[in-house]
Amino acid sequence: MTTIITPAKNITQPIWWTAFTSDRAISIVSPIALLTVWEVCARLGFLDERFFPAPLHIVAHMLDMAGSGGLWDNVGASLYRLGVGLLVGGIPAIAIGLAMGLYHPVRAALDPLISATYPIPKSSLLPLILLIFGIGEGSKIAMVAIGVFYPVVINTAVGVRQLPPIYLDVGRNFKASSWNTFRTIALPGAMPLIMTGIKLGAGMGLVLIAIAEMVGAKSGLGYMIWNAWELFDVTTMYVGLFVIALIGFIMNSALDAIERRLIPWKNA
Amino acid sequence: MMEPVSPSGSAPTSKVSLQSVSKRHGRHLALDAVSLEIPVGSFCVIVGPSGCGKTTLLRILAGLDTPSEGRIEIADPSPGQPSNSMVFQGDSLFPWMTVWENAAYGLRMRGVAEDEVTAVVTRFLEKTGLMAARDRYPHQLSGGMRQRASIARAFANDPDILLMDEPFSALDEQNKTLLQQELLRIWEETRKTVVFITHSVDEAVTLGDQIVVMTAGPGRIKAVVDVGFPRPRNVLELRHDPAYGELVYAIWGQLREEVDRARAGKGN
Structure with missing residues (x-):
């Protein structure tokens, strides 16, 4: 008997086919398919349009609102709070996480505090935050910052601790100062996990900003959704949800792009 | 001493x-x-x-x-x-730095002027045959090249x-x-x-x-x-x-x- 080994079949398939079946194509097709089913069911009356308006109605309404400018004010207010909150929560979280990862006493001091407060649902802090920061921008930004802080600080500390100790030995042998050890070893070494923390934190921030804006705010997507609920304007409510989903998707893609930029050394 | x-x-x-x-x-x-x-x-x-x-x-x-x-x-x-400078056992190059940045590490930590860093690093990367690979990251190198880069890093520091x-x-x-x-x-x-x-x-x-x-x-x-x-x-x-x-x-x-x-x- 002779065994003949030939190239696998898919090598001879056209390139467009492999591109079409790629993960990216699937991830674009699946939400469109879901929306199509929803659209059809709503049009045919299987879904009650008072509660589940057809997606195209929602999109049309979204375009109306975008045209009149009302949507952009709310999107802008939410994005501003989200952006500032990301910085206010994220930057100290990275600094503290690096210090916790590098220095035992810092870890010993902060670990119990973080472990104890981490499981508190962040949304349950809202009344306290309102009490402390008042009803203005401060409380909204604080909510986002708290949501961002935890995943970033925890991931950063773990990111530093899981660094092979040999890198710190190299730093000591080449006489790196504490600041340079931070900057050239701990920070870049922990960067993959820091980015994971930022992605989780940004998602958490988006959740919390919507909740915070539902209480005592006069702008933002959360306010828009809550206001629409009070007026029983279901389509506007859906516009708010769609836009939040869209922001989440764009934010994640942007963070993925930043990650590829910041971590070119990570095996693709 | x-x-x-x-x-x-x-x-x-x-x-x-x-x-x-x-x-x-x-x-x-x-x-x-x-x-x-x-x-x-x-x-x-x-x-x-x-x-x-x-x-x-x-x-x-x-x-x-x-x-x-x-x-x-x-x-x-x-x-x-x-x-002294040490050539460590096993992989000790920083994965987040290129061959060039790794070889320059000791000199930069000592605050040597950048044009001197360029001259010295060039000399030792040439001696170790790594000039062509200067912009590559460690994971893109063979084991032998990584070890040569590690030797270049120690020699370039002129201990x-x-x-x-x-x-x-x-x-x-x-x-x-x-x-x-x-x-x-x-x-x-x-x-x-x-x-x-x-x-x-x-x-x-x-x-x-x-x-x-x-x-x-x-x-x-x-x-x-x-x-x-x-x-x-x-x-x-x-x-x-x-x-x-x-x-x-x-x-x-x-x-x-x-x-x-x-x-x-x-x-x-």
């Missing part, structure tokens, strides 16, 4: 002098009263079975560990020159003493031979004091001026053998020399009972 010890009699000036150095890890005695003189500009190879404390000894010399007992005198380097911890042990035979030749070539130009650790007797005889044979657990010095082969040495020619074989055989004789003893010890 201390002044050089005044040499007794006609012995050459020592760069490193160890006097009854012991190291205890808890109850385990890793090094037992090690005394050793390493002359200025010599290539000293420490060979011994695994677990004989060679790496501990090197880490103490590198300042990454401290002795439990005894005294170490290391002659001061020239003003502005770092006392007074070069410490090498089994730098070639993870490489295949061909790469090992080529790198030994390259190391000798670079070393013969610079004539730094080298302390080189290996478990390979062949490697010790090929490279060293002085071979220190260590015993296993606790680490003691069993013999110090001078190697008289002239320099510059050609690695392949040297191995052809009958005197080479005799020396390897003689050192193996010293080592064999130690290896047997280490094995018996592990069996307990």
